[in-house]
Amino acid sequence: MHAIREAMAEMHARSEAIPPVSPAVESLVRQVIAQVADKWTMLVLEALEERGTLRFTEVGRVVGGISQKMLTKTLREMERDGLVVRTVHPVIPPHVDYTLTELGRELSAAFCGVWTWAETYYAQVSAARKAFREREEGA
Amino acid sequence: MHAIREAMAEMHARSEAIPPVSPAVESLVRQVIAQVADKWTMLVLEALEERGTLRFTEVGRVVGGISQKMLTKTLREMERDGLVVRTVHPVIPPHVDYTLTELGRELSAAFCGVWTWAETYYAQVSAARKAFREREEGA
DNA sequence: TTTGACACTCTCCTTTTGGTGCGTATGGCA
DNA sequence: TGCCATACGCACCAAAAGGAGAGTGTCAAA
Numbered sequence A, B: 001m002h003a004i005r006e007a008m009a010e011m012h013a014r015s016e017a018i019p020p021v022s023p024a025v026e027s028l029v030r031q032v033i034a035q036v037a038d039k040w041t042m043l044v045l046e047a048l049e050e051r052g053t054l055r056f057t058e059v060g061r062v063v064g065g066i067s068q069k070m071l072t073k074t075l076r077e078m079e080r081d082g083l084v085v086r087t088v089h090p091v092i093p094p095h096v097d098y099t100l101t102e103l104g105r106e107l108s109a110a111f112c113g114v115w116t117w118a119e120t121y122y123a124q125v126s127a128a129r130k131a132f133r134e135r136e137e138g139a
Numbered sequence C: 001t002t003t004g005a006c007a008c009t010c011t012c013c014t015t016t017t018g019g020t021g022c023g024t025a026t027g028g029c030a
Numbered sequence D: 001t002g003c004c005a006t007a008c009g010c011a012c013c014a015a016a017a018g019g020a021g022a023g024t025g026t027c028a029a030a
Helices: A003-015 A023-036 A039-051 A056-063 A068-080 A102-138 B003-015 B023-036 B039-051 B056-063 B068-080 B102-138
Strands: A084-089 A095-100 B084-089 B095-100
Touching (some): A023 B102, A039 A068, A039 A095, A039 B023, A068 B102, A095 A102, A102 B023, A102 B102, B039 B056, B039 B068, B056 B095, B068 B084, B095 B102
Antiparallel strands (some): A084 A095, B084 B095
């Protein structure tokens, strides 16, 4: 009855022994990856990379299709992680702008490969999806 | 009263004019990015990249901390997108194994930069987070 | 005869994600 | 006098993500 439970428990237990680097580092890296490999983060990163400094609404416009709530949240997290600098000009109406830090620019460069992959292979991905759909419809 | 509504509407309308490439391609690329830039997808990709062919439970063990449900879902999506090949050996107990396709290997290579970034800069990210926490506690 | 193994599927439940719409401060403009 | 603009915060709600646990089918070993 509890076969799966035990199997999964063992799976998790044994997985501790597998990582080649220290588990603490591995965990941190995964945490960073999980938060950084976010759709909006990638999009904002790209917007700031190719446009330089932008204001709040400008980021939204360039990214496109993002709600104010998610824009705020994404920018806050990026600021917290040291990817962007938030500069507030105390004027009325408020003026805030966002710029990538060196860390942010490095990350953007790292993601460049993924963008290139997507642009190079998106046609192959759609083809694969189409074939998959047809296979399961035929079944 | 409807200032925000109008601002956002205009934001979305104008955003159509900004992308440098065709909007259809842009949309597809974003779709691909959004699905591929997923935590579990990245982790499974890496597991298969460095271990070669793996069975279902082996993938789970190597990735670590993933539920069966998410493992199934992630592998199915990757199969659908042409990133992995799923081979069923009709024996009992069942034996299914997963291997990266060329497309999958290319994507894995593309993500390599992000992994490197995370490993290189995770310490800077934690430092940034710590500084951020202290700043907001002090405020 | 019971049990375990694999690779799932299904249901139930909680957590997270994300959208909408409202409120806010205040100097400048009509 | 009163509305507009910016960059949010907050409350409410729907949808999706994700985890836990049980069930499945069949054969071989205990």
